[in-house]
Amino acid sequence: MSAIAGIFFLDDRVVDRLILERMVNVLAHRGRDGAGAWSEGSIGLGHRMLHTTPESLREKLPLANKSGNLVLTADARLDNRDELITALGFGRRPREEITDSELIFGAYERWGERCPEKLLGDFTFAIWDRQRQELFCARDHMGVKPFYYYRSDRAFVFASEIKALLCVPEVPRRLNEVRVADYLVPILEDKEITFYQGILRLPSAHSTTVNRERVSIQPYWSLDPSREVRFRSDEEYAEAFRELFTEAVRCRLRSAFPAGSLLSGGLDSSSIVCVARDLLAEEECRLHTFSAVFPNVPESDESVFSGAVLAQGGLEPHLVRADRLSPLDDLESILWHNDEVFWAPNLYMHWGLYSAADRRGVRILLDGDGGDATVSHGVERLRELALWGRWIALATEIRGLSKHFDVSPWYYLRNHVLIPVAPGPVRRAWRVARRRTHPPWWTPSTIINPDFARRIGVAERVRALEGEWWRPTRASREVHWRILTNGLNQYLLELCDKAAAAFAIEPRYPFFDRRLAEFCLALPPDQKLRDGWIRVIVRRALAGSLPEEVRWRGGKGNLGHNLNRNLPAFEQDLLEETISKDSGAIEEYVDVATLRKAYDRYVSQNDLSDAVKVFTATNLALWLRWAGIRS
Numbered sequence: 001m002s003a004i005a006g007i008f009f010l011d012d013r014v015v016d017r018l019i020l021e022r023m024v025n026v027l028a029h030r031g032r033d034g035a036g037a038w039s040e041g042s043i044g045l046g047h048r049m050l051h052t053t054p055e056s057l058r059e060k061l062p063l064a065n066k067s068g069n070l071v072l073t074a075d076a077r078l079d080n081r082d083e084l085i086t087a088l089g090f091g092r093r094p095r096e097e098i099t100d101s102e103l104i105f106g107a108y109e110r111w112g113e114r115c116p117e118k119l120l121g122d123f124t125f126a127i128w129d130r131q132r133q134e135l136f137c138a139r140d141h142m143g144v145k146p147f148y149y150y151r152s153d154r155a156f157v158f159a160s161e162i163k164a165l166l167c168v169p170e171v172p173r174r175l176n177e178v179r180v181a182d183y184l185v186p187i188l189e190d191k192e193i194t195f196y197q198g199i200l201r202l203p204s205a206h207s208t209t210v211n212r213e214r215v216s217i218q219p220y221w222s223l224d225p226s227r228e229v230r231f232r233s234d235e236e237y238a239e240a241f242r243e244l245f246t247e248a249v250r251c252r253l254r255s256a257f258p259a260g261s262l263l264s265g266g267l268d269s270s271s272i273v274c275v276a277r278d279l280l281a282e283e284e285c286r287l288h289t290f291s292a293v294f295p296n297v298p299e300s301d302e303s304v305f306s307g308a309v310l311a312q313g314g315l316e317p318h319l320v321r322a323d324r325l326s327p328l329d330d331l332e333s334i335l336w337h338n339d340e341v342f343w344a345p346n347l348y349m350h351w352g353l354y355s356a357a358d359r360r361g362v363r364i365l366l367d368g369d370g371g372d373a374t375v376s377h378g379v380e381r382l383r384e385l386a387l388w389g390r391w392i393a394l395a396t397e398i399r400g401l402s403k404h405f406d407v408s409p410w411y412y413l414r415n416h417v418l419i420p421v422a423p424g425p426v427r428r429a430w431r432v433a434r435r436r437t438h439p440p441w442w443t444p445s446t447i448i449n450p451d452f453a454r455r456i457g458v459a460e461r462v463r464a465l466e467g468e469w470w471r472p473t474r475a476s477r478e479v480h481w482r483i484l485t486n487g488l489n490q491y492l493l494e495l496c497d498k499a500a501a502a503f504a505i506e507p508r509y510p511f512f513d514r515r516l517a518e519f520c521l522a523l524p525p526d527q528k529l530r531d532g533w534i535r536v537i538v539r540r541a542l543a544g545s546l547p548e549e550v551r552w553r554g555g556k557g558n559l560g561h562n563l564n565r566n567l568p569a570f571e572q573d574l575l576e577e578t579i580s581k582d583s584g585a586i587e588e589y590v591d592v593a594t595l596r597k598a599y600d601r602y603v604s605q606n607d608l609s610d611a612v613k614v615f616t617a618t619n620l621a622l623w624l625r626w627a628g629i630r631s
Contacts, residue, residue, distance in 0.1 A: 001506035003030035003048035015044035076123035079251035143204030143490035162339035184448040225481035248513035260288035261366035265305030268371030292322035299561040308547035326570030341623035358503035370511035378528025380476035400532015
């Protein structure tokens with residue numbers, strides 16, 4: 001978790017060093033261990049340093065190569081160091097003396113703009129090529145490290161956070177109403193848009209080349225949904241998964257400081273903790289774990305499962321009483337760090353967990369996010385079984401799912417068999433029947449002002465989104481590919497990045513390892529769903545490491561119950577003031593009458609769907625007031 005920033009004036013103006021340093025200074029929370037700025041004529045690069053890996057202790061950025069033709073700023077952790085050291089001819093030097101920045105330099109010198117293809121890990125970087133008079137920037141495959149930018153005919157400005165861009169006078173501070181509409185629907189698929197007009201995100205697995213004639217953006221990698229892996233037995237599949245997963249955890253444990261991991265008690269976080277614990281035991285180190293607990297909200301509490309992991313020993317556990325936290329706690333600080341309003345009602349729990357980790361001196365924190373997307377629940381196999389006429393197998397899977405997850409068999413039959421395989425006119429009729437007289441962008445959680453929705457063209461955006469991403473498919477691997485590549489994953493990674501940055505913590509995600517994602521996508525459907533068990537390959541692969549009650553658990557704790565309870569318990573006055581008395585900040589965007597009805601129902605009935613509407617609207621109102629921006 002470091003920070004990068006830069007200015008490239010395309011009209012040959014000289015970079016104002018004070019403005020560049022202001023960009024670096026506003027990102028001080030991302031890097032406690034040093035700051036740097038370099039400028040030459042119309043180009044300037046900045047950096048904030050947070051030491052995390054042993055090699056980072058030797059780094060000082062921005063950095064020029066030996067010839068002085070290249071200058072680099074980067075926030076990077078490379079996981080294929082040994083491979084790169086050999087390929088780039090660094091083998092004569094001690095490995096511990098070779099920094100990741102040097103490897104990025106070497107990769108660019110060897111492979112040019114194809115260099116991101118050769119890198120594994122989490123990274124974002126910018127290289128100024130003096131000879132070509134070009135700036136080359138890239139973002140990692142899954143989008144773990146953020147990259148924001150502003151471009152005009154006169155300038156290209158970039159940084160790890162939006163607030164640094166706003167330090168540059170010519171970067172506009174205007175509200176992007178399209179993003180407001182997306183937030184209220186919600187649509188999270190757009191991987192570039194932000195709440196600020198003209199400020200964009202570089203999508204994951206993309207690079208950009210900037211010179212005085214053009215700014216080009218191009219993908220350098222994508223998941224291949226046609227690839228398949230085949231082994232002879234379930235045991236071989238499980239062994240291959242365990243090997244890849246162990247390596248994904250191992251390379252993310254590389255740290256010069258105490259390592260930690262979030263532990264909810266779910267399959268994902270528990271798998272990471274158990275593997276990380278065993279790896280650190282080889283080095284006689286103990287892993288810190290951080291768990292949110294809810295003694296007063298049993299529907300949200302998973303302590304029985306996280307406790308089973310802790311009972312195995314070898315860990316340093318830390319518990320955070322999330323049932324005592326307000327969903328809007330420390331909101332002004334959260335808004336400042338996040339720069340934008342956020343669609344994440346449970347972000348306050350991450351805030352509490354990151355704070356606890358910071359107090360224990362933990363700088364890297366493993367996280368189970370991405371497990372569902374990478375491994376896949378595999379329920380798409382049901383439609384394939386129906387199409388293949390394998391009725392006994394289909395019935396077996398549906399009965400198993402119903403039993404293990406306490407869900408009606410009809411739910412799986414209707415949503416994962418009948419509707420997906422129905423002819424197009426039948427599916428369209430079903431959607432119309434569900435929406436009844438509502439407009440095409442309407443969903444049960446919608447509180448958007450209809451006039452605003454029409455002005456922005458929400459219906460057209462939703463239709464385009466449905467056409468590209470949610471068109472029916474009968475191939476389970478294609479559905480898995482869509483889940484892995486949708487915009488929600490990148491959005492949540494960016495959100496967690498900024499929350500963690502508030503505490504100078506670098507979150508790391510083993511399930512978002514590129515190698516693991518490629519492998520899981522290529523698995524046969526019966527390695528994802530078998531005998532009614534979703535994600536069955538994880539359950540098999542972690543036998544002997546995971547406690548049995550975790551390995552074969554069904555559902556998850558519902559965190560919405562804690563939101564439902566604590567939002568009015570802690571913020572009743574704020575909700576009343578924002579929604580019932582002073583809704584002027586949002587009335588242009590929100591259907592205030594619908595919102596107030598939802599709020600009244602929420603107060604009287606405490607319904608979770610109304611809680612989400614109330615949180616969404618309140619969060620938007622508070623951010624608009626805090627940011628003070630208009631379109």
